[in-house]
Amino acid sequence: xxxxxTNIARAMDYMARFREEGVNHHIGGQSVPSASGAxxxxxxxxxxxxxxxxxRGAEADMDRAVAAAKAAFPAWSKTxxxxxxxxxxxxxxxxxxxxxxIAFTECMDTGQALRFMSKxxxxxxxxxxYFADQAPGAEDGQAIRxxxxxxxxxxxxxxxxxxxxxxxxxxxxxxxxIAPALAAGCTVVHKPAEFxxxxxxxxxxxxESAGLPPGVLNTVHGFGEDAGKRLTEHPDxxxxxxxxxxxxGSLIQAQGAKTLKRVHFELGGKNPVIIFDDxxxxxxxxxxxxxxxxxxxxxxxxxxxxxxxxxxYDEVTRxxxxxxxxxxxxxxxxxxxxxxxxxxxxxxxxVMGYFATATVExxxxxxxxxxxxxxxxxxxxxxxxxxxxxxxxxxxxxxGPVLTAIPFGDEAEAVALANDVDYGLTAYLWTSDLExxxxxxxALEAGMMWVNSENxxxxxxxxxxxKSSGIGRDGGDWSFDFYMETVNVCFPxxxxxxxxxxx
Numbered sequence: 056x057x058x059x060x061t062n063i064a065r066a067m068d069y070m071a072r073f074r075e076e077g078v079n080h081h082i083g084g085q086s087v088p089s090a091s092g093a094x095x096x097x098x099x100x101x102x103x104x105x106x107x108x109x110x111r112g113a114e115a116d117m118d119r120a121v122a123a124a125k126a127a128f129p130a131w132s133k134t135x136x137x138x139x140x141x142x143x144x145x146x147x148x149x150x151x152x153x154x155x156x157i158a159f160t161e162c163m164d165t166g167q168a169l170r171f172m173s174k175x176x177x178x179x180x181x182x183x184x185y186f187a188d189q190a191p192g193a194e195d196g197q198a199i200r201x202x203x204x205x206x207x208x209x210x211x212x213x214x215x216x217x218x219x220x221x222x223x224x225x226x227x228x229x230x231x232x233i234a235p236a237l238a239a240g241c242t243v244v245h246k247p248a249e250f251x252x253x254x255x256x257x258x259x260x261x262x263e264s265a266g267l268p269p270g271v272l273n274t275v276h277g278f279g280e281d282a283g284k285r286l287t288e289h290p291d292x293x294x295x296x297x298x299x300x301x302x303x304g305s306l307i308q309a310q311g312a313k314t315l316k317r318v319h320f321e322l323g324g325k326n327p328v329i330i331f332d333d334x335x336x337x338x339x340x341x342x343x344x345x346x347x348x349x350x351x352x353x354x355x356x357x358x359x360x361x362x363x364x365x366x367x368y369d370e371v372t373r374x375x376x377x378x379x380x381x382x383x384x385x386x387x388x389x390x391x392x393x394x395x396x397x398x399x400x401x402x403x404x405x406v407m408g409y410f411a412t413a414t415v416e417x418x419x420x421x422x423x424x425x426x427x428x429x430x431x432x433x434x435x436x437x438x439x440x441x442x443x444x445x446x447x448x449x450x451x452x453x454x455g456p457v458l459t460a461i462p463f464g465d466e467a468e469a470v471a472l473a474n475d476v477d478y479g480l481t482a483y484l485w486t487s488d489l490e491x492x493x494x495x496x497x498a499l500e501a502g503m504m505w506v507n508s509e510n511x512x513x514x515x516x517x518x519x520x521x522k523s524s525g526i527g528r529d530g531g532d533w534s535f536d537f538y539m540e541t542v543n544v545c546f547p548x549x550x551x552x553x554x555x556x557x558x
Contacts, residue, residue: 062388073107083123084269090115100166100396112277117285120273124215124242127270132240136191143187145265150180162387166396179230190238210539212240214293222248223353235534319527324480327473328358334485342509352456361460379422379436396432403432406455480520
């Protein structure tokens with residue numbers, strides 16, 4: 056039996072449970088259907104077959120989940136950080152023990168290639184380990200002294216929080232939000248994306264099997280217009296952490312305004328990779344193609360705009376096109392596959408629409424630009440050349456394996472092109488000139504920048520964007536700043552004079 060046949064057979068074994076049981080909500084330690092009995096189907100983007108029936112949550116289900124999180128908060132928030140650390144380390148170990156199940160489930164539900172999803176589960180475990188280790192000191196603050204006062208700051212968990220996660224690499228991104236919330240002492244109501252609900256079921260089950268108390272993590276499935284809206288408006292939810300589209304972030308902010316919710320948004324991107332003529336072109340091409348064609352191009356940090364100095368534009372775009380043409384598109388469980396099917400027919404149609412739009416606007420298809428096969432949601436990795444920065448393919452987040460190449464003349468033009476979008480999540484810069492790198496990174500409008508590198512994440516560093524790419528930062532201590540309130544207590548260092556009134 057070939058490797059792909061073996062993988063598919065194993066995946067079908069994992070899928071059998073989902074087909075038989077469906078995907079219910081998980082509230083207060085129990086797997087429960089929707090109060091209304093409503094359901095929806097989650098489908099495989101490989102062949103559009105139904106993978107599982109999913110409970111469709113609404114207001115009553117969300118209210119029940121929030122009540123469970125609220126009831127669990129006093130005990131969990133007062134659990135010593137060292138004890139929370141032990142539990143979260145056990146969660147990480149349990150994730151590692153079921154890494155294959157998580158990866159195969161994610162491949163089938165999202166269409167992401169196994170070569171990337173096998174690592175995503177382990178990155179989820181890494182997230183839990185990292186934030187577990189920060190839990191014992193999460194409440195620590197500062198002592199600030201003056202001649203007459205001693206001020207002592209500390210942090211306290213903010214309360215029950217809502218976490219709304221996207222459909223691209225959903226398991227890893229869920230842990231990226233949920234692990235620091237739990238480490239901080241918050242309880243969580245999690246609403247996964249409706250396109251990829253399956254591994255959220257695994258996460259909450261794994262966490263409780265590792266000792267997380269019931270009600271500390273609750274999961275409600277459903278759609279933004281009902282389950283999501285109720286979560287963002289609920290008066291007992293103190294904060295919302297959201298990863299997804301910028302338009303949805305704007306809606307969530309409006310929905311939470313009445314209850315003055317704290318929000319953290321990790322939103323879209325139209326990220327430039329800027330290549331100067333003094334760059335190491337072999338490495339730059341490898342990094343640019345990896346950041347747009349891995350993970351099906353369905354990630355916020357993808358390098359979707361290729362800005363290349365005019366003198367090397369033809370050479371770089373030729374090389375990129377050659378890479379794109381060599382990439383294997385296929386079944387996500389094939390070890391050789393790089394690009395699997397896009398997440399869902401709705402998203403497939405959106406990406407295909409950009410191919411037609413680009414041609415009408417005058418761009419040239421240098422690679423790809425077409426679907427693959429007659430079934431499923433497969434597209435070829437695509438490169439557009441002859442593009443301008445005012446084209447839709449240069450301005451709008453396509454969220455697929457689609458790269459738009461635009462030439463520039465000098466540093467000033469490169470900065471102008473890079474910044475001339477609504478987004479500001481990441482930027483990638485390739486040059487051997489250190490002074491140029493400093494000038495460019497000072498001028499670029501992006502929350503994160505990598506020089507002579509692809510996106511290499513380091514968990515203690517801040518993650519987030521500017522402009523329409525988000526609000527706030529994840530990572531390291533920045534995560535605790537969001538999930539915790541800072542409190543100051545002032546002590547007198549001696550008897551001081553208090554002003555007298557009315558005498």
